[in-house]
Each structure stands twice: as structure tokens, then as C-alpha cells.
Amino acid sequence: MRYVTSIEQMGIEQGNIQQGQTYIIEVLEVRFGEVSETISQQIYAIQDPAMLKTLLRQAITIESLTEFQQAIAQST
Numbered sequence: 221m222r223y224v225t226s227i228e229q230m231g232i233e234q235g236n237i238q239q240g241q242t243y244i245i246e247v248l249e250v251r252f253g254e255v256s257e258t259i260s261q262q263i264y265a266i267q268d269p270a271m272l273k274t275l276l277r278q279a280i281t282i283e284s285l286t287e288f289q290q291a292i293a294q295s296t
Contacts, residue, residue, distance in 0.1 A: 240272035247279040248288065262292050271295055
């Protein structure tokens, strides 16, 4: 098995964060149409993978973009 350097690990983690952010926005777009720049910026500001996972689950189940924006506000 190949050794992964700390720099490579950081790159992998950053890639996972970016992927999570993209998934959240994509789910919101599919469910509600266009996502505002404000919501997108709030999502891209989140760097915690666990928080992104929680928000992804909420994006799938939440009733409206307004409720999702409130969920972001409570999470940060």
C-alpha cells in the first residue's frame, strides 16, 4: 500500500469538502430551481465535512430554500 503524505491527505480532504459543497447545491437546484448566490456563498464558506454531511441530508429532506437557509444559520 502506498504511503500518503500529509500534503496529499490535505488535498484529498479539500477535494471531499468541495465535492460535498457541490452536492448540496446540486440537490437544492434539482429540488427548488435556482439557488441564490447568498446561499451558495454560505455553503462554500463551510469547511467542516461533518457539517456538510448534515446539510446534504437536510437539503434532501427540507421543505423550502428558506428553511434550508435557516438550517445553515443554525449550523454556523
